[in-house]
Amino acid sequence: MKFITYNTKNFREIEYIKYLPASVRKEIDIVSKVIPFKTNNYVVDYLIDWENYKTDPLYILNFPNKNMLRREHYEKLKHAIDNNHATSEINQLIFGIRMDMNPHPARQMTNIPVLDGEQLKGVQHKYRDIVLFFPSQGQTCHAHCTFCFRWPQFVKELDIKFSMREIEKVAEYIRRNPDINEILFTGGDPLIMDPATIAKYFDALKTANLKNLRNIRFGTKSLTYWPFAFLPAFSEEAQDLLDLFKRITDSDFHLAFMAHFNHPNELDNPVVQEAIYNIRQTGAEIRTQAPVLNHINKSAQTWSAMWKKQVSLGLIPYYMFIERETGPYNYFEIPLAEVYQIYQDAIKETGSFAKTVTGPVMSAAMGKAQIMGVSGNPVTGDKYFIIQYVRHRDHKKTFQPFFMKYSEKATWLTQLEEVKTELVKPAINDASLN
Numbered sequence: 001m002k003f004i005t006y007n008t009k010n011f012r013e014i015e016y017i018k019y020l021p022a023s024v025r026k027e028i029d030i031v032s033k034v035i036p037f038k039t040n041n042y043v044v045d046y047l048i049d050w051e052n053y054k055t056d057p058l059y060i061l062n063f064p065n066k067n068m069l070r071r072e073h074y075e076k077l078k079h080a081i082d083n084n085h086a087t088s089e090i091n092q093l094i095f096g097i098r099m100d101m102n103p104h105p106a107r108q109m110t111n112i113p114v115l116d117g118e119q120l121k122g123v124q125h126k127y128r129d130i131v132l133f134f135p136s137q138g139q140t141c142h143a144h145c146t147f148c149f150r151w152p153q154f155v156k157e158l159d160i161k162f163s164m165r166e167i168e169k170v171a172e173y174i175r176r177n178p179d180i181n182e183i184l185f186t187g188g189d190p191l192i193m194d195p196a197t198i199a200k201y202f203d204a205l206k207t208a209n210l211k212n213l214r215n216i217r218f219g220t221k222s223l224t225y226w227p228f229a230f231l232p233a234f235s236e237e238a239q240d241l242l243d244l245f246k247r248i249t250d251s252d253f254h255l256a257f258m259a260h261f262n263h264p265n266e267l268d269n270p271v272v273q274e275a276i277y278n279i280r281q282t283g284a285e286i287r288t289q290a291p292v293l294n295h296i297n298k299s300a301q302t303w304s305a306m307w308k309k310q311v312s313l314g315l316i317p318y319y320m321f322i323e324r325e326t327g328p329y330n331y332f333e334i335p336l337a338e339v340y341q342i343y344q345d346a347i348k349e350t351g352s353f354a355k356t357v358t359g360p361v362m363s364a365a366m367g368k369a370q371i372m373g374v375s376g377n378p379v380t381g382d383k384y385f386i387i388q389y390v391r392h393r394d395h396k397k398t399f400q401p402f403f404m405k406y407s408e409k410a411t412w413l414t415q416l417e418e419v420k421t422e423l424v425k426p427a428i429n430d431a432s433l434n
């Protein structure tokens with residue numbers, strides 16, 4: 001099958017688009033000037049239920065709608081376009097809206113490491129044992145998700161991209177930091193790169209003969225957005241890619257895919273199932289992760305069904321995230337209390353094999369904060385979230401439970417109040433010793 005990309009310029013060529021009312025097509029035109037939009041023929045033909053597109057989770061995942069922008073932003077932009085304002089004025093307006101959408105959540109710019117006085121602009125080193133590598137050729141995806149927290153990577157004008165090609169410098173940085181044992185290729189989607197390019201990166205790491213580097217990960221949504229990449233019968237390069245995966249696992253590296261699945265519908269067709277089978281035959285493992293998103297997967301039944309399906313296909317549920325405070329998060333966010341309830345109900349329903357999942361987790365400025373539970377103080381009647389960092393910038397601070405005041409409405413860690421009562425403090429200290 002041929003890969004056909006559609007973006008803002010040519011999406012009207014998609015056959016189904018003609019069934020969308022003119023008002024919806026116009027909305028897509030306007031909103032996609034702010035939120036990066038890209039789809040392809042697999043997503044359109046295999047994943048979206050066009051008869052019910054308005055509520056279809058995969059349509060909402062991939063196609064922007066006007067509720068994803070703040071009302072005043074949408075109206076201003078629409079007004080400027082309808083009244084033929086100058087392009088420079090419209091571009092300035094778009095830039096302003098984007099800057100209002102918190103393009104740098106969790107202080108990502110502070111994670112850039114330095115080697116011999118030079119900032120490695122395509123690397124992030126936040127946690128002791130792992131570096132993230134953003135290869136220049138992998139900074140786009142087969143299609144874009146409307147909720148994506150990496151959206152600035154796809155916006156030319158923001159000029160705040162992480163990306164580099166000089167893998168030798170990354171290898172040297174890893175060599176000089178012996179605690180690092182993992183590299184995560186990320187993006188965008190690094191598996192959008194052709195097999196020869198990925199092979200070049202891998203060979204450079206292998207040749208560097210780094211005693212400390214044992215694990216290679218790829219963060220990817222290719223299994224949802226272009227599973228043909230792993231089917232030799234459909235794509236000429238697929239066999240090369242599978243052969244490369246086998247070569248990596250045969251070289252004594254642990255190879256893992258951090259696959260994004262947001263909804264069980266992404267796993268429900270023979271193409272993705274064959275792709276999963278082929279990857280697993282190479283000795284690689286596939287771990288899964290996704291955020292809980294309003295309008296897409298906000299129910300325990302959806303998560304339980306997704307985890308059950310993943311386990312039956314040999315995937316390993318890994319992270320359940322909380323939507324980050326960036327981009328159109330107002331549309332997707334869900335209160336922490338509700339997310340925790342969804343997690344609890346879903347995990348109870350799923351059975352033993354999904355207990356590999358860590359959730360729900362916020363990728364916050366200091367690290368990955370997991371909500372472990374909700375507890376009450378029988379003396380005061382107050383309620384608390386029990387939280388721990390399963391990853392922390394300061395490794396010593398991982399896995400130390402602490403309490404934050406319970407809130408029905410808060411959607412992010414920074415909206416919670418610290419607990420300072422004497423009554424609770426000893427409990428924090430006791431727990432941190434365990």
Ligand code: SF4
Nearest residue numbers: 141144145148188221
């Ligand atoms: S595939 Fe990943 S990086 Fe690409 S748009 Fe979706 S969430 Fe963002």
